[in-house]
Amino acid sequence: QVQLQQWGEGLLKPSETLSLTCSVDGGSLSDHYWHWIRQPPSKGLEWIGEIDLRGISNYSPSLASRVTISKDTSKNQFSLKMNSVTVADTAIYYCARGGYYYDSSQDSWGQGTLVTVFS
Amino acid sequence: SYVLTQPPSLSVAPGKTAKITCGGNNIGSKSVHWYQQKPGQAPVLVMSYDRDRPSGIPERFSGSNSENTATLTISRVEAGDEADYYCQVWDRSSDSYVFGTGTKVTVL
Numbered sequence: 001q002v003q004l005q006q007w008g009e010g011l012l013k014p015s016e017t018l019s020l021t022c023s024v025d026g027g028s029l030s031d032h033y034w035h036w037i038r039q040p041p042s043k044g045l046e047w048i049g050e051i052d053l054r055g056i057s058n059y060s061p062s063l064a065s066r067v068t069i070s071k072d073t074s075k076n077q078f079s080l081k082m083n084s085v086t087v088a089d090t091a092i093y094y095c096a097r098g099g100y101y102y103d104s105s106q107d108s109w110g111q112g113t114l115v116t117v118f119s
Numbered sequence: 120s121y122v123l124t125q126p127p128s129l130s131v132a133p134g135k136t137a138k139i140t141c142g143g144n145n146i147g148s149k150s151v152h153w154y155q156q157k158p159g160q161a162p163v164l165v166m167s168y169d170r171d172r173p174s175g176i177p178e179r180f181s182g183s184n185s186e187n188t189a190t191l192t193i194s195r196v197e198a199g200d201e202a203d204y205y206c207q208v209w210d211r212s213s214d215s216y217v218f219g220t221g222t223k224v225t226v227l
Contacts, residue, residue: 044205044220047215061120061215103149103150105168106152106154106162107167109161
């Protein structure tokens with residue numbers, strides 16, 4: 001049973017860089033797609049992006065200019081960086097495991113990290 | 120970009136059937152995944168590829184997808200099914216995932 005444990009800075013000011021890490025226990029980063037998804041307070045889910053088994057990243061068109069997803073296979077961790085944050089980026093951020101294919105579901109999720117951007 | 124529309128809310132009595140719809144242009148040509156999210160918790164996958172139930176999800180959950188509507192059906196609804204439900208697809212034209220607007224299911 002794969003488990004995802006995530007952490008990162010929870011309070012940011014506008015223009016700063018959001019940085020989150022997700023550690024994978026019980027699974028290999030070389031076997032699946034790995035995702036970041038966020039949820040603003042009392043709102044719906046928004047897909048941020050993914051990194052595939054080869055290390056190639058793909059991002060939501062609306063966030064692509066500010067987001068980088070990377071992975072460290074030696075540590076079995078993957079990370080999210082989002083620069084130039086604004087109040088609108090305040091949300092719970094989740095890491096999740098995808099499947100083996102580009103259109104697979106996300107079957108395991110991290111516990112979520114609340115990131116608050118305040119001015 | 121591709122849009123998935125869900126009813127904001129749905130109320131159902133215990134023991135009855137809940138049908139949660141997800142509307143999208145020609146969604147029947149895409150694979151639809153469904154997630155259940157309870158307050159304060161991370162989403163949980165309850166249906167993948169239209170009708171595949173992950174291990175541990177009760178048989179009361181079933182899915183279908185045709186033409187412009189995908190449906191998640193919960194039979195014999197229980198109090199524990201009260202949650203928000205989201206549909207999701209991979210949109211080839213934008214090379215990205217899209218989530219539905221979400222449906223809050225209330226068990227009366």
